[in-house]
Amino acid sequence: MEKREKKERRIGLPELTNAEKGKVVLRFAPNPNGPLSFGHARGIVINGEYAKEWEGELILRFDDTDTVVKPPLPHAYQQIPEEAAWLLGYTPHRIVIASDQIPHYYHHAEQMLKDGFGYVCRCSGEEFKVFRVDKTECPCRPNDADLNMDLWSKMLDGTFKPGDAVVRVKTDMTLKNPALRDWPALRMQDTANHPHPRKSIGSKYRVWPLLDFQSAVEDQLQGVTHIIRGKDLMDSTRKQKLLYEHFGWTYPETMYWGRVKVHEWGGFSTSQMRRDIEAGLFTGWDDPRLPTLSALKRRGITADALRAFWIELGVTQKDISVPLSALFSHNTKQIDDDAPxxxxxxxxxxxxxxxxxxxxxxxxxxxxxxxxxxxxxxxxxxxxxxxxxxxxxxxxxxxxxxxxxxxxxxxxxxxxxxxxxxxxxxxxxxxxxxxxxxxxxxxxxxxxxxxxxxxxxxxxxxxxxxxxxxxxxxxxxxxxxxxxx
RNA sequence: GCUCGUAUAGUGUAGUGGCCCAUCAUGAAGGACUCUCAUUCCUUCGACCCGGGUUCAAAUCCCGGUACGAGCACCA
Known part of the structure; x- marks a missing residue:
């Protein structure tokens, strides 16, 4: 055995496992319920840098499958790609809009029902929670494919109302992790009263996929090879892997980052910002008090500084709290030479x-x-x-x-x-x-x-x-x- | 409650059993330069959560504890 060279400090992002130059496909999938915020920038920068490094592709995907709790903001469909391009320094290679893909999700839901690894569940959320906690099967679980297809059509045609029925993925009710037990894949939404804001979609569909199902199917359709996201979605990965096993697919490689808190900002959410802006508490999405990308850009934070900042934090699973000065010191380096x-x-x-x-x-x-x-x-x-x-x-x-x-x-x-x-x-x-x-x-x-x-x-x-x-x-x-x- | 994850200087981060009395950045302190409290450069300060175990050897592996975070939504 030769003596190893003195270890050199790794610079930049950690190596992507199982990656092949030119064949890497990554994605960043925000909910377009508002423009991008500081936190979203991490997803864009990390995935985008890997795509560049491996000469692969970055997909920008709009996960706009909720019209009631987090309704999409029409303007975001235009603003997000612009902001992403600004931040990346290049245009995302593909744009996918989940609400355009509903027929694909239906197709896979039907396959799931026909092949018996999914079922229509008519229990209420509260009722099912009892089964989940007690590790017992719900009465809908043993229904056969024909009955499931019949119930499915009643979801589609509106015989059932939102809350009456959901489609579940059959996993195992005795799984150690309660989050994975027969998880919900599609549900109904009242799109008559809460139409999808995209005109072409509007009230067209009553049945909508939930994140775990939509995301899993879409990743497969798009040939995603690596998923890099927050570790709050670790159980999401586990759910999706169970679904991939049913379909006979191979799950992408995954990496996670931990939670980031900015000392000066504390917690914030897109939904809350949207309410506060509408209530007149802020002048708009680019109000300099807000942690949005547009506000930071307006304040003169450069895309290079933002990129350097997120790359420096890397993809560790540690929950961290950083001061804004960390971002500012990157920015100073970027702008000082040119600032009159x-x-x-x-x-x-x-x-x-x-x-x-x-x-x-x-x-x-x-x-x-x-x-x-x-x-x-x-x-x-x-x-x-x-x-x-x-x-x-x-x-x-x-x-x-x-x-x-x-x-x-x-x-x-x-x-x-x-x-x-x-x-x-x-x-x-x-x-x-x-x-x-x-x-x-x-x-x-x-x-x-x-x-x-x-x-x-x-x-x-x-x-x-x-x-x-x-x-x-x-x-x-x-x-x-x-x-x- | 159940499940999952993380724990290196003030803050981030490198480190996957010997090269580590631990890397780099930022920060703080001091200095050089400069007719800015800027930039640049130099110096200094400062850390492996705790307890066991495995091993000739542990920041690195295992077990327990503690702390923090997340999931268990017909949100993403």
């Missing part, structure tokens, strides 16, 4: 510049990149702005300009060159300044700082660095949305 510097004076206090000083001064747009040009401050009309917090310090160095000593209304120039270790502060000439607003989302609240900002012509969307404050995104010529420090 700008002066923003909060609580501005006006001083008249006295003494000998140049009539104008130029400072770099970016200290590390002189090629980005110069900023001109004209002082022939010698009023300047200084932050109130700095003004109390007395002797100051106006950054890039002169040493001054403050009185109540004047700033007396003491030296052009820097003479001592007095604090360096950012400042603004009155002529180059404009009233402006800095919007900051913090602790679930929106704060607006009104002040004086250096006039600029950067277009909407430009990431700038407000000197001594932090990074922000230009919303318009007089408004900056604070990103992070």
């Amino acid at each position: 510097r700008l002066s923003f004076i909060r609580s501005p206090q006006k001083f008249k510049l006295t003494g000998n000083h140049p009539q104008s001064v130029e400072v770099d747009v970016h200290p590390n990149h002189p090629k980005m040009g110069q900023r001109l401050f004209e002082l022939n009309q010698p009023n300047i702005w200084i932050e109130a917090e700095d003004a109390v310090k007395g002797d100051l160095r106006l950054k890039g300009f002169v040493d001054v000593s403050l009185t109540a209304e004047t700033a007396d120039v003491q030296s052009i060159e820097r003479q001592d270790q007095r604090p360096i502060v950012h400042w603004l000439s009155e002529k180059q300044s404009t009233p402006a607003t800095l919007i900051v989302a913090r602790d679930g609240e929106i704060m607006e700082f009104v002040g004086q900002m250096e006039a600029h012509t950067y277009p909407e969307g430009t990431m700038v660095q407000l000197e001594r404050i932090g990074y922000g995104r230009v919303l318009d010529s007089t408004t900056i949305l604070f990103s992070h420090s």
